[in-house]
Amino acid sequence: MAKKEKTIVGISIGDLNGIGSEIVLKTFEDSRMLEFCTPVIFASTKLLSFFKKQYNLDLNFHGIDSLDKIAHKKINVLNVWEEHVDINFGSEDKKIGEYAIKSLKSAVSALKDKKIDVLVTAPINKSNIQSETFTFPGHTDYLAQELKGDSLMLLISGSLRVGLLTDHVAVKDVVKNITSEVIEKKINTIHNTLIQDFGIRAPKIAVLGINPHNGDNGVIGNEDDTVLKPSLEILRENSKLVYGPYAADSFFGSGNYKNFDAIIASYHDQGLIPFKTLAFGKGVNYTAGLNRVRTSPDHGTAYDVAGKNEADYESFKEAVFSAIQIYKKRKEYKKISKNPLKTSQKKSFSKKKR
Structure with a gap:
């Protein structure tokens, strides 16, 4: 029997001056998470290494420049940018908003192309993401434009x-x-x-x-x-x-x-x-x-605790689990809906055997 591949979870990093990086990395510091899914963080290994040190976390990154190089049982980081980024925790910064959108757009593109199975988004600041090329009040409205349904x-x-x-x-x-x-x-x-x-x-x-x-x-x-x-x-x-x-x-x-x-x-x-x-x-x-699955935690950037190593990552972890569960449930539904007669016959045969 062929071994099932794990769900590939794409992650947009959100506002870098907020708690997004902390809740993402703390979620995957627990190596057991890699038994459930294969994460791909859309950011840069250089920047995530800074956050790893900031929060004193024990984890390693697998930096990639192409989604064809995703490795299971590793924390993949797709390098969306290479340059240095100045981090000022708790500050609202237009430049930081640009990086949040770079990460989001790259992740959504991968989702559309089925390079990742689901998308989990870290919190953004709805004000500093606004620009001439991005005029959406949040994730939901942007996804509504980019995806079908x-x-x-x-x-x-x-x-x-x-x-x-x-x-x-x-x-x-x-x-x-x-x-x-x-x-x-x-x-x-x-x-x-x-x-x-x-x-x-x-x-x-x-x-x-x-x-x-x-x-x-x-x-x-x-x-x-x-x-x-x-x-x-x-x-x-x-x-x-x-x-x-x-x-x-x-x-x-x-x-x-x-x-x-x-x-x-x-x-x-x-x-x-x-x-x-x-x-x-x-x-x-x-x-x-x-037509694609996207989840996020139920809170915002939490500038008041950003950089203090105090952020609660439970909601983000739940968002990851929910995305995986919904993805699997939807696949199961599509399979049943595609050939309901075959499924019904299989159940009927099973009952007769009993």
Whole structure:
């Protein structure tokens, strides 16, 4: 029997003045990680050697100049640049933002070309990455352009999964960005994601209201009655197990979230505040709905602890494990979907033998 190759995990290094390098290297200092996957860090061996010394870590790098030279059981570093980079921990720096984008673009290119199996991104600073050639508010929007599918930000931690109708949108613009088309597209995306990426056959999805108390019959806004509820009804008519809208203020505190496979929030803070309260430090941000797998930790650059050797890397490690699990689950789903009759016959034959 042929030995299975490990999942190749591409890693973009993120903001070099933040905690990205620390959480990446600390994750792979544990040599057992190399039994689960083959990491490829998109940065430079020279720079990562500096970080290794900074954090007093015991690990070795396999520097490569081509993805054809990836070695299993080693921490591969693709040299995206060779020059020296000045590091000032905790500082917001446009030049550092340029290196974060160099790393990201190189990693995404490798993902598109199937040179790596999945992508895990270290945190970036949304301000210092902006330039004439990069005008995206974050990873999700850039990946939506570069990859195929309908992207959706999905925060996951065990059985808790929280998606968003609108993500990095100013609060004043939330309502105008929630249309019937958006609602149906996002919920269809999360429904398909739960089936193919998490193996849930008949997913139950809860939807949170747009306004406080779902608008109280129009007293506090009418969008829940005129836009959200009719859209959910259409989805139910199409055999989707979609429930709500629920008043957001009591939904998580009451424990109702435990009854669903995923929750869809109307806007960023409505979903992420309760998620991070329940799962902070172990949560994972997954870009669902695309033809490739990308995850990241559920936190930012953490400039306040950068360079101090104090960063918690659990969320990044969870992001790596989640990417691997989702990748394998999706491959399994595609295999079953490609020839469902053959799979069904195999199960039937197995039962007869018993």
